[in-house]
Amino acid sequence: MVQSRLARYARISGSLLLAMAGLAGSASLASADDVIRFGAPLPITGPLAPEAVKQQMGYNLWAEEANKAGGINVGGKKYKVEIVYADYQSNTPRSVQTTEQMITQDNINFMFGPFGSGAAKAASTISEKYKMPTIAASASSSQVYDQGYKYLFGTFTPNDTLTTPLTQIIKAKAPEVKKVAILARNDLFPLAIAQEMEKSAKANGLEVTYFEKYAINTLDHSATLSQIKSLAPQWIFITGYTNDLLLIRKQMVDQQMKAAVVTMIAGPAYQDFIEAAGQSAENISSASWWHPAEQYDGKDIFGKTSNFVKLFRAKYNSDPDYGQASAAVSGALFQLAIEKAGSLDRDKVRDALASMDVMTFWGPVKFGANGQINSLEPPVFQIQNQKPVVLFPDAIKQGEFKLGVN
Amino acid sequence: MLAVQVLINALVLGCLYACIAIGFSLVWGVLNVINLIHGSFIVLGAYLAWGAYQWAGISPWFALAVAAPVFFVLGYLLQRLLLNRVITAPVLVTLTLTFGLDLILNNAMIYYFKADYRKLTLSPPTGSISLFDVVVPVDRLIATASALALTGLLYLLLRRSKVGRAIVAVRLDRDAAVLMGVDVKSIYAIAFGLGAALAGCAGVLMALIFPISPLTSSAYLGKAFVVCVLGGLGSVSGALAGGLLLALVEGIGSTLIGPAHATTLSFVLLIIFLVVRPQGLLGRKGFE
Numbered sequence A: 001m002v003q004s005r006l007a008r009y010a011r012i013s014g015s016l017l018l019a020m021a022g023l024a025g026s027a028s029l030a031s032a033d034d035v036i037r038f039g040a041p042l043p044i045t046g047p048l049a050p051e052a053v054k055q056q057m058g059y060n061l062w063a064e065e066a067n068k069a070g071g072i073n074v075g076g077k078k079y080k081v082e083i084v085y086a087d088y089q090s091n092t093p094r095s096v097q098t099t100e101q102m103i104t105q106d107n108i109n110f111m112f113g114p115f116g117s118g119a120a121k122a123a124s125t126i127s128e129k130y131k132m133p134t135i136a137a138s139a140s141s142s143q144v145y146d147q148g149y150k151y152l153f154g155t156f157t158p159n160d161t162l163t164t165p166l167t168q169i170i171k172a173k174a175p176e177v178k179k180v181a182i183l184a185r186n187d188l189f190p191l192a193i194a195q196e197m198e199k200s201a202k203a204n205g206l207e208v209t210y211f212e213k214y215a216i217n218t219l220d221h222s223a224t225l226s227q228i229k230s231l232a233p234q235w236i237f238i239t240g241y242t243n244d245l246l247l248i249r250k251q252m253v254d255q256q257m258k259a260a261v262v263t264m265i266a267g268p269a270y271q272d273f274i275e276a277a278g279q280s281a282e283n284i285s286s287a288s289w290w291h292p293a294e295q296y297d298g299k300d301i302f303g304k305t306s307n308f309v310k311l312f313r314a315k316y317n318s319d320p321d322y323g324q325a326s327a328a329v330s331g332a333l334f335q336l337a338i339e340k341a342g343s344l345d346r347d348k349v350r351d352a353l354a355s356m357d358v359m360t361f362w363g364p365v366k367f368g369a370n371g372q373i374n375s376l377e378p379p380v381f382q383i384q385n386q387k388p389v390v391l392f393p394d395a396i397k398q399g400e401f402k403l404g405v406n
Numbered sequence B: 001m002l003a004v005q006v007l008i009n010a011l012v013l014g015c016l017y018a019c020i021a022i023g024f025s026l027v028w029g030v031l032n033v034i035n036l037i038h039g040s041f042i043v044l045g046a047y048l049a050w051g052a053y054q055w056a057g058i059s060p061w062f063a064l065a066v067a068a069p070v071f072f073v074l075g076y077l078l079q080r081l082l083l084n085r086v087i088t089a090p091v092l093v094t095l096t097l098t099f100g101l102d103l104i105l106n107n108a109m110i111y112y113f114k115a116d117y118r119k120l121t122l123s124p125p126t127g128s129i130s131l132f133d134v135v136v137p138v139d140r141l142i143a144t145a146s147a148l149a150l151t152g153l154l155y156l157l158l159r160r161s162k163v164g165r166a167i168v169a170v171r172l173d174r175d176a177a178v179l180m181g182v183d184v185k186s187i188y189a190i191a192f193g194l195g196a197a198l199a200g201c202a203g204v205l206m207a208l209i210f211p212i213s214p215l216t217s218s219a220y221l222g223k224a225f226v227v228c229v230l231g232g233l234g235s236v237s238g239a240l241a242g243g244l245l246l247a248l249v250e251g252i253g254s255t256l257i258g259p260a261h262a263t264t265l266s267f268v269l270l271i272i273f274l275v276v277r278p279q280g281l282l283g284r285k286g287f288e
Helices: A002-030 A049-068 A092-105 A116-129 A160-173 A188-203 A222-231 A242-254 A271-281 A305-316 A322-341 A346-354 B002-031 B038-056 B060-086 B091-113 B138-160 B162-172 B174-179 B184-207 B214-231 B236-257 B259-276
Strands: A035-042 A072-074 A077-087 A110-112 A134-136 A152-154 A179-185 A207-214 A235-239 A261-265 A285-287 A357-360 A363-366 A380-384 A387-392 B128-131 B134-137
Touching: A035 A049, A035 A092, A035 A322, A049 A077, A049 A305, A049 A322, A049 B091, A072 A322, A077 A092, A092 A110, A092 A116, A110 A322, A116 A134, A116 A152, A116 A188, A134 A322, A160 A188, A160 A261, A160 A285, A160 A380, A160 A387, A179 A188, A179 A222, A188 A207, A188 A235, A207 A222, A207 B259, A222 A242, A222 B002, A222 B236, A222 B259, A235 A242, A242 A261, A242 A271, A305 A322, A322 A346, A322 A357, B002 B038, B002 B134, B002 B138, B002 B162, B002 B184, B002 B214, B002 B236, B038 B060, B038 B091, B038 B184, B038 B214, B060 B091, B060 B184, B091 B214, B128 B138, B134 B138, B138 B162, B138 B184, B138 B236, B162 B174, B162 B184, B174 B184, B214 B236, B214 B259, B236 B259
Parallel strands: A035 A077, A035 A110, A110 A134, A134 A152, A179 A207, A179 A235, A235 A261, A261 A285
Antiparallel strands: A072 A077, A285 A380, A357 A363, A380 A387, B128 B134
């Protein structure tokens, strides 16, 4: 009885879904002539959902601004921007299928890569096969770009560009720092950053007394932190996402752990980390690819960095972080490339991206031979008085490095 | 001294794990439903504590008193209106239903609370107690004491009250309980309501210690599952024993072989228990 009812509901909802899909399909076909469709496979559900929301905020802001200005100018004709989202449920193999489906069935013109280095690398094989120009807005690992692909571009510099300036600042400002403890989330990006940190520390004559990984979804770090405390390192370097870092920071305070330097990547770049950590965020150092304090005068649709920040605040009532800004600049870069190419031809747009050398609100953008941006100097910053204060590069420096995290 | 610190950390954490698992164990034991929405209930309880403190300055202890009846009613209604329709269906159907409900609740929380992470920070902070280099955070101690009190209350309720005895009777022999005049549908709903209330209260306590995000629900659910298997279904003290064992294995494993392997180690333990002692440490047939 129950099963037959279930089957009936399934049939009814199935037909409804098909009907809705049909309507959606005909609607998009009707407007297919005067829009440029950008495919954005994102982990809208599952563990990476918060990151997907951030990416969407950046893409949507760009699309809104581009459409407000009449659209993208292609050889004198204006085209509206449409972003086609698809959920790959935080499942990397599914991101590959989604990418293929978008290219072969959803009639998209250009692509944004899926979230993070792992999924972007996996999906790039497909977009390369179909010669689809793709900008990865959140992939930093060099392995993504060292595949010799022609159609893949990325807005994040390699991971070592974050750890090297940080180590040099700390070496110059805190010569008493000799021992470093590194704790990394066992995940592609945080682990890659931690490995770069280990290299950078050794290259600068520091002793790495502890290097361990913690599993994704670890609820309690107290045993690990007790062990680090017993080694008395002067620099504690921890990677992970906001949730991990808040959890670890709270448990460090619980265990009364103190160190001359505490660095966390990538949480402190996000406003929600600073708000949730409160006083315990004080003097935590970090690095990221972009910061709202930067002052670039861009040739892109957003113009000055301050204008981008203003538009973002007006739409979302919060400050943008590097993830949101990277998504927005990826759209803006496509717009510049399409307008320069004066065509929607994939090869022409690809060539325009490859030869791009332009100033944007994100900073100077020039892609290396492998497609990864090589013109950007990512900022190093420290939380001082509940605000991120930029320490590097010198051109946008806002303050001096402060020692001591309690 | 490190060994003592690790041991104390594990004891405190073990009680928290027990608190996470106890409602899950009750529902599984009595209704034979693996309630996949349990983790999201915990997170919702944490949001309730956070919201009450953030917006109205209401202390988590008062939130605990609010969470219990609110979640009880929520669980009671959920069981009566939805789960009851499929309770006699194969376990896969109830599993699918609670999985679907969990997806809805979890995504609703992502939608309404946004992707931001929150942390309930008490002002002034509760601080830590230190003795000979061994440090114990006060909020964990308070949460542990509350978790133990909740566990004790459930134990008393099941042993001493009429409703509690009816719950145990339904668990032991559903048909005999019907013959004795027990309204099984009501008892199922009360047991599910109690499970939800315990999850909500656990969430309030977890808010003091862990950052709040809808995404942590899967971690809570995973811990509840492991604790139930280790401790054994059908026993309040089993949940406590399972929680302590899990925390000890994770703590010692993390110190000796590295934190990356602590979770693997707990799952290896889970498999060993499933093969060697499937009834768990203190599992019995009836829930008492």
